[in-house]
């Protein structure tokens with residue numbers, strides 16, 4: 034089953050995708066992680082993407098769509114994925130619908146994690162991450178066990194370059210202009226499920242698991 038997580042920067046998409054992926058044994062495809070890995074490894078894609086990411090802009094659709102198409106063709110994605118951060122424009126959503134159709138698949142649901150703006154800023158300003166394994170922490174809401182060190186791989190934690198306050202505001206503006214229209218796009222297809230994302234991590238995860246189980250059961254009933 035393919036599902037996607039929608040929401041503003043800092044809504045908790047990556048946090049929820051990681052937990053759901055482990056619980057349901059479905060791989061996560063995060064375009065943000067794919068771009069950050071490419072930047073870390075200094076690939077051609079990374080060198081191209083970094084100029085967009087560091088100023089809070091979207092990487093152009095053509096590049097992003099090609100990246101996701103290639104990732105979805107890999108064998109571990111054959112039974113479905115949890116998409117985090119893609120699609121992010123109507124053009125990407127339309128291309129994604131075509132990809133699923135070409136693969137003989139259809140979207141299970143699009144979970145929109147709705148979070149108030151003041152909560153988003155608190156989450157982004159306290160975020161730390163591990164550039165080795167991608168794990169994300171928050172110094173108050175979701176702290177690591179040993180300060181400054183990743184729980185999974187013991188590497189030092191870092192701040193994301195696009196979490197600087199000026200870039201945060203730009204990313205939220207870009208989200209409102211380019212990505213928020215996808216809420217209506219998926220509502221119109223009947224796939225949208227809205228979750229109150231102002232609650233703690235466990236409460237949101239419980240809602241996502243219930244949605245996934247319902248969708249899987251509905252699929253089996255057909």
Ligand code: AP5
Pocket residue numbers: 040041042043044045046047048049064065066068085086087089090091092093097117118119120121125156157159160161169170171172174175195204230231232233234235237
């Ligand atoms: P991306 O990495 O996708 O960033 P984003 O969408 O801006 O989302 P974030 O990763 O900032 O937040 P999140 O919702 O995952 O929250 P998180 O779980 O970390 O993209 C980065 C850039 O790459 C883009 O700006 C763009 O340039 C480019 N890009 C990516 N995809 C693209 C695409 N499709 N097209 C074009 N360009 C693309 O949580 C945030 C913090 O809050 C953490 O510290 C966490 O511990 C904490 N937290 C999470 N949930 C809770 C909770 N319920 N309560 C309290 N704290 C919480």
